[in-house]
Amino acid sequence: MFYSKSRPQHAARSNAAQGQQNEKPKVPELEEFLTKRDYLGAIALLSFRRHANRNDVKNLEWLAYCYFHYGEHDKALAIYKELLTHDDPDPMYYVYSAACHYYMGMYKEAEDIAQQGPKCPLQTRILFHSAQRQGNDDKLMAYHGQLTDSIEDQLTLASIHYQRSHFQEATDIYKRLLLEHRDYLALNVYVALCYCKLDYYDVSLEILGVYLNAFQDSAIAVNLKACNHFRMYNGKAAEAELKTLAELSGGQHLDHDLIRHNLVVFRGGENALQVGGHGGVPGRGERAAGGWAWWCSGAGRTRCRWVGMVVFRGGENALQVLPPLGDIPPEARLNLVIHHLRHHEIGEAYGLIKDMEPSTPPEFILKAVVHAMLGQAKGDPEHLKKAQQYYQLVGASASECDTIPGRQCMASCFFLLKQFEDVLVFLSSIKTYFLNDDDFNWNMGIAKAATGKYKEAEETLLQIQNDKYRNEYCYLSWLARCYIMNGKSRMAWDLYLRLETNDESYQLLQLIANDCYKMGAFYFACKAFDVLERLDPAPEYLEGKKGAACGAFQMIVAAKEPKDTLRDIVTLLRGNNSADQCEPIVAVMRKWAKNNGVKL
Known part of the structure; x- marks a missing residue:
């Protein structure tokens, strides 16, 4: 990233500027880019220098370094491979190449290439991670024993704990390192990530705030904040955080795989x-x-x-x-x-x-x-x-x-x-x-x-507000059963009347018929068995209707049902082709109705 040229002042505005030479724009040094973590700018500068001298080893090393930290591990790997073709190459290039392979998901290759390099803490860490990714617990424990108390090795150990879902162990390491190195602000992100995984979302947000106060445009930190909001509130609150990130970064972070996924x-x-x-x-x-x-x-x-x-x-x-x-x-x-x-x-x-x-x-x-x-x-x-x-x-x-x-x-x-x-x-x-x-x-x-x-x-069940849920057969059938068992059979019948004629309404009708009969709600059992008999003239439905009709009649005689319902029951018994089989029952009902002044 090069600075833009300054605008020359107009002579009419400032005579004092006459005779002064315009200063040439200053090209930033590599160190400036690295300090700002502007790896893209550093890559542009190093690539420009590479055109001038393609065999400059130091320039290639820095270019590979910047590609690696910018996330373009394949390009970094290509440069390390090129460096290995030079005369008397630094054997550490094998270790750096292994790191590239690891980040590209090529764990077996990372292990093999790392072993070609010199023994060093970085090699151990790469082999440690590769063993974890390949599920080789024997090698994992062997490399675990080679770790030291250095901050790099402890960070590696915490990372492995995190990958194995041992979040509390990872948290303990990060918090200890944070006490020893309070100026290492990124440790706050790691601690916050662990607390998020432990479901302490409010604690995670509080700790994360320390880092965001210093680096408010950090894609990783803002993404973690969004995840916490997602868990605590909803998707809209989370997406609002990522929109803020887009505004701060000019939208450049929204193409990141993790951000797109979330x-x-x-x-x-x-x-x-x-x-x-x-x-x-x-x-x-x-x-x-x-x-x-x-x-x-x-x-x-x-x-x-x-x-x-x-x-x-x-x-x-x-x-x-x-x-x-x-x-x-x-x-x-x-x-x-x-x-x-x-x-x-x-x-x-x-x-x-x-x-x-x-x-x-x-x-x-x-x-x-x-x-x-x-x-x-x-x-x-x-x-x-x-x-x-x-x-x-x-x-x-x-x-x-x-x-x-x-x-x-x-x-x-x-x-x-x-x-x-x-x-x-x-x-x-x-x-x-x-x-x-x-x-x-x-x-x-x-x-x-x-x-x-x-x-x-x-x-x-009545607390459910989602209309789609409330129209599902499963919901209606359970609610109908509850109504019947609670003595509200009419409400169960009303649920059936709202349904279109299909397999689900047929199943609900069977449930109402049987449950109402069982609970002594014979009037609605009779109505349900009557509809079932019309749909399927099976003997069991006729017997169910006759039994329910007799039960309802008994309830009327005992003054537990209105007398007017007897008219409906007689109509149901006479309504189908099975009227002849129901005639003896109807005759008894007609006789009682006549003696008790009930018009049929």
Whole structure:
């Protein structure tokens, strides 16, 4: 980046300027660019010098250094390869090349090339990281033993702890280093990142503020602040932070892979990366409280519902942004899986995740969701068993058992096991965190209904505000059952009348007929069995109608039903082709009506 030329003053404005020579613009020195961390400007300067002398080793070393720190590791690697072709090259070039390979995701190559260089702390750190990435625990422990107390080695150790989800151990190292080196402001970002992973979002923001006060245009820091806002508030609040970054940087940071990835996530909604639930009971369904939510609406029928780690604004740009990212950042693959699930593409989601060995709670949770959905869709108990095991692994782990996602996992595990009393124990423990949350109320309401707590279940289900949820058959069927069990059969019948004639309305009609009969609401049971008989003249529906009619008549005789309803009952018994079979019952009713002054 070169300074612009100064404008010469006009002679008419200043006679004193006459005779003075215009100063030539000063070209910044390399040190100035590096001090400002302006690696792009440094690259421009060094590339210009390279044209003058292509064999200047020092210039090439600095150019590779700047490319590396600017994130163009492939270009840095090309220069180190060129330097290795020179006479008597510095063997450290192998180590630097290994670092480039590592950042390019070529971990095996990084390990092999690093070993060609001299033994040094940097080589150890590269080998340590490569072993972690390749999952070689034996080598990992061996290189761990070679680390020293230097700040570089301790930062490396903290990084490995972080990658292995040992966030508290990483935090302890960063905080100790920060006490010893308070002027190392970037350590605040690392501490804030760990606290974010530990779900202490307010603490993370407070610590992050120290760094942002000094570097308000830091893409990493602002992105972390946005992530905290996403977890604490919603996607709009998070996106607002990234818009501020765009204004400060002139939009240059918005092309960064991490920022593009998070914009896709933030544009979805609230409470990402939380747990899904499953009931596994015909006609019963659950939703996750603010996260991966899916539910069952009848045997063999599975649908998913996503709220907000991670939903998209209708999937906006998801397939353009997420597939090219692959596993960088690591969440990109997970979010692509979620995108497929949200669009009911269970096969595509399973294809992405089936060979992934989960190592973090979100990965275990997502595998559980995919297996549960696939198991329900195919009626495969093996997939459902795997889902239950993954949920239990997270919920019972020492690190997650007392967290909100951990308790949601245990609730989901018990949903699969049909142990709804235990489901309520875990959901009740986190209820205060999900006030007015439709997904939480969905799961809580269904669990209460499944355990016979129909009054509480009705109150909870009625708190759901989402119109789409309220029109789902699963919601209507559970609400209808609660109405019937609470003595409000007419309200259940009104739910049926609002539905169009289809398979779901037929199922709801069966539920109303049987539940009303069981609860002694014979009038509405008779109406429901009558409609069922019209749709399907099966003997059991006729017998159900006759039994319900007799029950309703008995209620009228006992003055527990209005006498006027007898007219409707007689009409129902005479309405179908089975009127002859119902005639003896009608005759008894007509006789009683005549003796009691009831007009039919």
